[in-house]
Amino acid sequence: MKNKARNIVFIIGTLLFSAMIYRYAKRDHALIKERYRPNVQVTSAAPVYRKANLKSPVLDTLSTGTRIKTGKQNGAFYQIIFVEDNKTVRGGYIQNVNLRKTE
Structure with missing residues (x-):
């Protein structure tokens, strides 16, 4: 029992x-x-820079329509936290003129 x-x-x-x-x-x-939900969309093909500087090396290029999650703004650049379609791009910077808010 x-x-x-x-x-x-x-x-x-x-x-x-x-x-x-x-x-x-x-x-x-x-x-x-x-x-990690994307908050912006790339409006035209845009290079991803290593640092927030146009003279910095280009890591990759994101195609039009790619949805990304951005972090802090650093001058004319946003830090990339997460790219929905490309899991290998992390930690680079993208110019804010190539982005459109999706929220």
Whole structure:
């Protein structure tokens, strides 16, 4: 009898713990998705610079219509946080004349 009660308590505890972990994972996923949601769109093909300077080396070029998440503005440039279509471009800078807000 004690073993049955112990097994039932263990199973209920496991189910409650699993439900709690699922809830936290679902909430974290929603927060991460919101944090990296693109806020601007590239209006014309634009080079991505290593630093916020036209003389800085070009890392890549983003095509028209690419949606990106930008960070702080640094003069005439925005820092790139996340590019929706190109997962390899991170941390570069793009000129703000090539961008249009999507929100």
